[in-house]
Amino acid sequence: MRARPRRRGSRSLHRTQERRGRSVTGAAVRVDPETERARTPGAAVYRHFNAAGCSLPSSETLDTVFRHLILEGSEGGYEAATAAVERTSAVYSSVARLVGGSASEIGMFDSASNALRTVIDSWVFEPGSHIIVSRSTYVSHALHLMSLARSHQLTLQVVDAGPDGSIDLELLKAALSRAAGAPSLLSVAHVPTSSGLVEPVTAVGVLAREYGALYLVDATQSVGQIEIDVDAIGCDVLVGTGRKFLRGPRGTGFAYVRSSASARLARHILDVRGTVWDADKSWSSVPGAVRFETWEHSVAARLGLGSAIDQALEIGVDRINATIDSLAAPLRDGLSKIRGVTVTDPAAAASGIVTFAVDGIDARDAVLRLRSLGTRLTSVPASHGQWDLGARSIPAVVRASVHVYNREDEIDELLSEVREIAATTVVRGA
Numbered sequence: 001m002r003a004r005p006r007r008r009g010s011r012s013l014h015r016t017q018e019r020r021g022r023s024v025t026g027a028a029v030r031v032d033p034e035t036e037r038a039r040t041p042g043a044a045v046y047r048h049f050n051a052a053g054c055s056l057p058s059s060e061t062l063d064t065v066f067r068h069l070i071l072e073g074s075e076g077g078y079e080a081a082t083a084a085v086e087r088t089s090a091v092y093s094s095v096a097r098l099v100g101g102s103a104s105e106i107g108m109f110d111s112a113s114n115a116l117r118t119v120i121d122s123w124v125f126e127p128g129s130h131i132i133v134s135r136s137t138y139v140s141h142a143l144h145l146m147s148l149a150r151s152h153q154l155t156l157q158v159v160d161a162g163p164d165g166s167i168d169l170e171l172l173k174a175a176l177s178r179a180a181g182a183p184s185l186l187s188v189a190h191v192p193t194s195s196g197l198v199e200p201v202t203a204v205g206v207l208a209r210e211y212g213a214l215y216l217v218d219a220t221q222s223v224g225q226i227e228i229d230v231d232a233i234g235c236d237v238l239v240g241t242g243r244k245f246l247r248g249p250r251g252t253g254f255a256y257v258r259s260s261a262s263a264r265l266a267r268h269i270l271d272v273r274g275t276v277w278d279a280d281k282s283w284s285s286v287p288g289a290v291r292f293e294t295w296e297h298s299v300a301a302r303l304g305l306g307s308a309i310d311q312a313l314e315i316g317v318d319r320i321n322a323t324i325d326s327l328a329a330p331l332r333d334g335l336s337k338i339r340g341v342t343v344t345d346p347a348a349a350a351s352g353i354v355t356f357a358v359d360g361i362d363a364r365d366a367v368l369r370l371r372s373l374g375t376r377l378t379s380v381p382a383s384h385g386q387w388d389l390g391a392r393s394i395p396a397v398v399r400a401s402v403h404v405y406n407r408e409d410e411i412d413e414l415l416s417e418v419r420e421i422a423a424t425t426v427v428r429g430a
């Protein structure tokens with residue numbers, strides 16, 4: 001008779017699950033803020049609520065950047081790059097592990113905006129082509145698309161949001177069917193700059209495939225805080241930046257470009273990095289998303305990005321997400337209970353970005369008041385999102401964005417500071 005397996009005690013099961021970053025029910029366990037704070041030098045200095053602007057990097061990421069800069073100083077920049085070549089090529093695999101796809105479908109950039117611009121400028125369109133966008137589109141991207149539409153007489157359709165603030169899928173379907181017959185480009189921001197909204201990018205992907213649109217996802221504000229899988233989303237292109245929820249260095253970004261989209265993105269810029277000048281007046285493109293890159297870049301920053309991504313993967317993006325959610329949700333809720341404060345996030349808000357307005361005080365002044373108290377956050381004006389804030393007649397919002405190095409007591413402190421500002425403003429205005 002085979003011995004029955006010994007039932008593990010619930011305490012030991014609990015401990016094993018927690019070590020794997022899971023609760024006994026399988027849910028992601030929150031990250032320990034003290035561990036994260038210990039490895040984040042900036043966390044001890046201010047209350048930092050600006051992950052959506054530029055988050056605080058870990059010491060490991062900073063060390064990776066410093067070490068390479070020091071090597072450049074002693075060896076020379078080219079020699080240092082040669083010495084780091086295996087580690088720099090591993091960064092492509094790290095991005096692919098983070099968002100899906102293969103390493104050859106990843107191109108590296110210095111920002112998400114440059115990644116988007118470069119890929120869009122490669123798009124092969126025809127007279128009559130449509131550009132279809134969500135209201136969540138980021139300012140630089142919107143400006144680029146408006147200018148492209150204007151100079152090539154393309155039709156630009158901005159799809160309205162539904163009652164919960166996310167893109168209305170019925171209206172999107174109608175927009176895609178209006179565009180049928182010519183190549184169309186559909187672009188959605190996963191999380192916008194101007195609110196905590198999370199767009200239904202997977203449902204959008206189903207429609208993009210149904211209508212054959214080239215589908216771009218701007219994951220600048222979601223990558224690092226929300227798990228991403230380009231195959232589940234069904235996008236052709238996805239871009240991200242290093243310095244926000246990934247906690248990477250400034251001046252880093254990437255694009256995932258699906259290999260099957262090559263023919264539709266054939267007009268890429270010609271640079272020695274991605275193009276071979278093979279004879280007198282002829283050239284050929286190298287395969288993969290590298291063809292979109294330019295040769296010059298900061299090797300130190302790119303290595304820092306790889307390090308930040310590896311750390312995020314080691315922690316688990318699902319755990320980072322659970323932690324961020326456990327901080328953002330009470331912050332949103334607490335703000336909604338303060339007299340004189342309006343939470344400006346739509347109902348579909350579910351990210352680490354929390355936006356609000358304080359009656360009678362300009363968002364920029366509120367940010368300065370909070371800064372003088374040791375709290376760092378930012379404001380977003382309507383000029384950074386006319387299709388969102390402008391359309392909702394909101395001139396500007398205060399934006400607080402949390403990360404794993406924030407503690408619950410910092411949230412409480414922020415709430416009491418906002419309460420104080422709102423109270424003094426209400427008294428002054430009364």
Ligand SMILES: Cc1ncc(COP(=O)(O)O)c(C=O)c1O
Pocket residue numbers: 052110111112113114138140189191192193218220221240241242253
């Ligand atoms: C939604 C969104 N997309 C794109 C960008 C631009 O990113 P980058 O500054 O890396 O170009 C931002 C920056 O705030 C953003 O919030």
